[in-house]
Amino acid sequence: MNDAAQKFEDLIVWRKAHQFVLDVYKFTQKFPKEELFGLTSQFRRAAVSIAANIAEGFAKRGTSEKLRFYNIAQGSLSECRYFIILSKDLGYGETDELFSLAISTGKMLDSYYMTISDSKQ
Numbered sequence: 001m002n003d004a005a006q007k008f009e010d011l012i013v014w015r016k017a018h019q020f021v022l023d024v025y026k027f028t029q030k031f032p033k034e035e036l037f038g039l040t041s042q043f044r045r046a047a048v049s050i051a052a053n054i055a056e057g058f059a060k061r062g063t064s065e066k067l068r069f070y071n072i073a074q075g076s077l078s079e080c081r082y083f084i085i086l087s088k089d090l091g092y093g094e095t096d097e098l099f100s101l102a103i104s105t106g107k108m109l110d111s112y113y114m115t116i117s118d119s120k121q
Helices: 012-028 039-059 063-089 096-120
Strands: none
Touching (some): 012 039, 039 063, 039 096, 063 096
């Protein structure tokens, strides 16, 4: 999967994660001002971490190191899924599209992780 990619921006999984980041930023712009240093900041940080760890993992030479960064990205995505649930429960906006993008990003990241993992064996 990574053989054809010359840089992390070539990875479809990174592009999908980057789109998720952009959507999180747009979504959280509507949050109440008192959330600026709370949920807004945490949500954005976790979203950025997904794409950033994919990018950093891509640059690593060893498979174990790559997998470690992709696993961190998976953890950050799980954190974001919780923030989506919390945002919905707090009435901060419609979350269906964002949740759907998180799910599809997660599936793609899982698949990419498994492909890299399988190549290790």
